[in-house]
Amino acid sequence: xxxxxxxxxxxxxxxxxxxxxxxxxxxxxxxxxxxxxxxxxxxxxxxxxxxxxxxxxxxxxxxxxxxxxxxxxxxxxxxxxxxxxxxxxxxxxxxxxxxxxxxxxxxxxxxxxxxxxxxxxxxxxxxxxxxxxxxxxxxxxxxxxxxxxxx
Amino acid sequence: xxxxxxxxxxxxxxxxxxxxxxxxxxxxxxxxxxxxxxxxxxxxxxxxxxxxxxxxxxxxxxxxxxxxxxxxxxxxxxxxxxxxxxxxxxxxxxxxxxxxxxxxxxxxxxxxxxxxxxxxxxxxxxxxxxxxxxxxxxxxxxxxxxxxxxxxxxxxxxxxxxxxxxxxxxxxxxxxxxxxxxxxxxxxxxxxxxxxxxxxxxxxxxxxxxxxxxxxxxxxxxxxxxxxxxxxxxxxxxxxxxxxxxxxxxxxxxxxxxxxxxxxxxxxxxxxxxxxxxxxxxxxxxxxxxxxxxxxxxxxxxxxxxxxxxxxxxxxxxxxxxxxxxxxxxxxxxxxxxxxxxxxxxxxxxxxxxxxxxxxxxxxxxxxxxxxxxxxxxxxxxxxxxxxxxxxxxxxxxxxxxxxxxx
Numbered sequence: 152x153x154x155x156x157x158x159x160x161x162x163x164x165x166x167x168x169x170x171x172x173x174x175x176x177x178x179x180x181x182x183x184x185x186x187x188x189x190x191x192x193x194x195x196x197x198x199x200x201x202x203x204x205x206x207x208x209x210x211x212x213x214x215x216x217x218x219x220x221x222x223x224x225x226x227x228x229x230x231x232x233x234x235x236x237x238x239x240x241x242x243x244x245x246x247x248x249x250x251x252x253x254x255x256x257x258x259x260x261x262x263x264x265x266x267x268x269x270x271x272x273x274x275x276x277x278x279x280x281x282x283x284x285x286x287x288x289x290x291x292x293x294x295x296x297x298x299x300x301x302x
Numbered sequence: 303x304x305x306x307x308x309x310x311x312x313x314x315x316x317x318x319x320x321x322x323x324x325x326x327x328x329x330x331x332x333x334x335x336x337x338x339x340x341x342x343x344x345x346x347x348x349x350x351x352x353x354x355x356x357x358x359x360x361x362x363x364x365x366x367x368x369x370x371x372x373x374x375x376x377x378x379x380x381x382x383x384x385x386x387x388x389x390x391x392x393x394x395x396x397x398x399x400x401x402x403x404x405x406x407x408x409x410x411x412x413x414x415x416x417x418x419x420x421x422x423x424x425x426x427x428x429x430x431x432x433x434x435x436x437x438x439x440x441x442x443x444x445x446x447x448x449x450x451x452x453x454x455x456x457x458x459x460x461x462x463x464x465x466x467x468x469x470x471x472x473x474x475x476x477x478x479x480x481x482x483x484x485x486x487x488x489x490x491x492x493x494x495x496x497x498x499x500x501x502x503x504x505x506x507x508x509x510x511x512x513x514x515x516x517x518x519x520x521x522x523x524x525x526x527x528x529x530x531x532x533x534x535x536x537x538x539x540x541x542x543x544x545x546x547x548x549x550x551x552x553x554x555x556x557x558x559x560x561x562x563x564x565x566x567x568x569x570x571x572x573x574x575x576x577x578x579x580x581x582x583x584x585x586x587x588x589x590x591x592x593x594x595x596x597x598x599x600x601x602x603x604x605x606x607x608x609x610x611x612x613x614x615x616x617x618x619x620x621x622x623x624x625x626x627x628x629x630x631x632x633x634x635x636x637x638x639x640x641x642x643x644x645x646x647x648x649x650x651x652x653x654x655x656x657x658x659x660x661x662x663x664x665x666x667x668x669x670x671x672x673x674x675x676x677x678x679x680x681x682x683x684x685x686x687x688x689x690x691x692x693x694x695x696x697x698x699x700x701x702x703x704x705x706x707x708x709x
Contacts, residue, residue, distance in 0.1 A: 159652075
């Protein structure tokens, strides 16, 4: 498998071309911005969480590379209907996978497993992680998170 | 003029002879750092094998050998840039350190609150931040020459900025992100007419064109060894002798003194006054070997060869629909910054890497240039003495692959 086959799998290319849930939510319960100052990528994540702590809507807007955009798109699909606790657990598993810490976990991650090879390209790990960090900030009630430390 | 010895040159750069996956390496990132010829690698090896010793102080055989080689490198650099006096060549750790030395020693002594320093909008961060730090220290003002849509400095605006309070103009000769070759002779003349000193950032220029500090008439000139086919961690500051004499030392320590008592220190003569501590001896000797290698090929020949590559690569990239070049000045070095449709430069870099083509993607430590053009980053292909038209073809094939995958 060549580098571009591994990094730019069909699923990723498809979500880059046609990002799902790529819009602003008018009345989100949670919202946070994720920035990567090194490459200029930025996304704002919007969540609508109901009284039972279940995520009912996920959307995002912003710009970035194919990896960060596809990651946000796939994340938005996976989060729909999950509880806040489940979302946090998913963050941990996804993060472990893209850092290459937990290679076996990819089987639990469904479609997100397309990012299982990202750890081999350290320069791109932050791209895949960006929207997930924004998600966690949104759940924590923070406004903004940067890949280069606290803003 | 004899034919350009491209086969010989390529055979002398061992890093070129490797593959990336199934692809031969196409190295188009020499503006970040140049590959090293075998003679540089051998010279550094030989130094550590046969003459590893400290310099200027040992009384033994090895130390004398190392000192001789170190000082011979100074002579080689002096001749290369045609400095009048070998004492005007200060070895530093690189362009950044050279500029910081001028800001720290010249700036602190001769630039006061209310004085003005002029830089341009296309400077590398290393020619911006030291002056902002000096501003914080002494209260001088920083003035910025704007750049045009084609990526040239606005000379009229520059002239208008010059005034009796201007102490120093610090400007890049060849832009690392746009490739623009600035009319540095004119900048120097205008600055001198206004009574200002001039520092030339020659980090990129030094590899692609002959530089003569006496005909340029610059006051300071800074460059790095590693972009000139030498090792990392070594660089040069050229300074006009009377300025260096008048400046206080920058770093205090060993080798920069004549005598030290607990009450008073007498500083060493030039150039040692500015070379505190044990120098990067192997690096300096390696840089000497790199300059000799460039002399052997001929910097004029290299310059002409790269100009041909630039023309071919520019035409080929411009022909591709969706490719936008940043930096379209008539006078350019072989540095091509570009974007492909709305593809992020990091994706361009990753896809090119997958076919063995190494380029740089990012802001190239010139964020104000990116802000000027309203973009976050570019992909940058830079060509050097060892690149060929085949490399241009591989770049174009790679960009076509980028378009196929991501647009």
